[in-house]
Amino acid sequence: MKDGVNGVALAVFLFFFVVVTAMGFLAARWRKAENADNLDEWGLGGRSFGTWVTWFLLGGDLYTAYTFVAVPAAIYAAGAAGFFAVPYTIITYPLVFTFLPRLWSVAHKHGYVTSSDFVRGRFGSRGLSLALAVTGILATMPYIALQLVGIQAVLDVMGVGGGENANWFVKDLPLLIAFGVLAAYTYSSGLRAPALIAFVKDALIYIVIIVAIIYIPIKLGGFESIFSKAGAAFAAENPATGKPRGSLVPGADAQWSYATLALGSAMALFLYPHSVTAVLSSKSRNVIRRNTTILPLYSLMLGLLAMLGFMAIAAGVKVKNGQLAIPQLFEDMFPDWFTGVAFAAIGIGALVPAAIMSIAAANLFTRNIYKDFLKPDASPEHEAKVSKLASLLVKVGALVFVLTLDKTVAINFQLLGGIWILQTVPALVGGLFTRWPHRWALLAGWAVGMTYGTWRAYATPSATQDHFGNTNLIPLIGEKGYIGLTAFALNVIVVIVATFVLKALKAPDGEDLTRPSDYTADAGDPGVRAELPPATAGAPGGH
């Protein structure tokens, strides 16, 4: 790390930050609706986004700064195992192709703002909807915190924040400012702010990746040399475990882990609240389907990005904290001004998802906790107000999380978040296709999956600590696999068995407010309005 502050890089970084901030505030006027005081407007951008805006929004949302730092960092640490992010983002699109259009249709028809809204309408159970809302919020919070970690990594490498010896206030001041600004424009512009900023973010990211993937290998003597150096580094023994540090190809005993991590992560990706928020903000079914065919461009980028992990090894980047490997590689390799561009890409790459995630978590809180349990007669204006305040609280919470707890806590929770989100699949995805499961059975399955997943993850040592590993032996199969997927299988079994039992006992079934045709409705169909009237914000619910 160079001594002191990298002035040129910092100036470029600040320039982009100011541009983006201005855009964030101006976004409030973009496609402004006449009546903007409701959740459809603030929390879903008026449900008006077309194919390209949705593409940028989802791309900006799913491929976060943390992804950009963590995926190459995983490759840097262990090699092939970290590459599962690529098959994961390949199979997620054919998967969501089958169910997201149905979610869009039913949500549009009934004015659902969150996935829990749908579950309540479908199964007539506020308890189930609450369980899923809490799961979503819990899984999102550490994810927001990790975006902050991404910004921190960049600031650290730039030498901003006064180094290790400065007092905590000076050290964290830049982060506080960045987040304060983010909170302010999210509050005033809602989902329109990240949607607009996503254009800048993605343009920067694409430029940086393309330059990096061409420029750095040339400097390092080509891919052949990069991979032979990386292969040698992975073969060396890790003194802590007595095993090789990693490998260029997953060995026979690591393939189940690789496949189950890819599958489980693919299933979870679009059930995160921030994904659902971005999906529901699009204006038609086909916008979503078209997006499943253009979003993989980001997966390709992710694959190229993963290559940077090998380059960091070949370039001899030595960092104690793996998260700093890529920012450090950039600073070592690029001229200062382009380092600034690259860091701006990562920094803005953190702001976009952080904004969407906080909006998504706020919507869940407002619709499925506040309105369902605390104030059933909340007007659409009141809902929007509560949601705005909740988005501030969520961000403050994430900030406190990062500033007071060790970074690994956020990473552990994010890992748990993935396991937890998977446990919402039976009610959410299952519910889109069938009404057969009983609401209490779904709740029981969720509880079992959550408990099992959390317990197993805690009991499993990871590469760096005694707890919070993500793969362990799968019962009956005897191979190591993703704990989240095992928990999900258990969840499904419980749902099936309990449904049979509850139906035999004639347990009272909840009311289903949806009709089969709602799941295929599209904008422009008879009875489906392209623009939702504000009244639908008070959707038909269980009250």
Added chain:
Amino acid sequence: MSEPPEHPPGRTAAQASADGHKPLLTVGNPVLTVPLIVAGACLAIPFVAMLWVDSYARLTPALIGIPFFYWYQMLWVLVSTLLTVVAYVIVRRREETVRRERHAGGEEG
């Protein structure tokens, strides 16, 4: 190609399910046609290819110095995208056909 009208069961089922007159299966359309099976296959193939890790867990042949394991999976990003496009075209045509037939059938909204 799009659905030819010589599938009257498909049409009726789609109509009824779209109107919700009868409690039908909510899973898509019960009548499977060849294009729909093709679409399903297009969506299923990437799962088989990617989850069968042993089929690509090797170093050679390398491409411009990148081991097989890595470039092969990145190639699959493109292959699976093409397959999804095929599925999208098939599904969209089918939906348009169903919609046209419903309007032609004189349904009132």
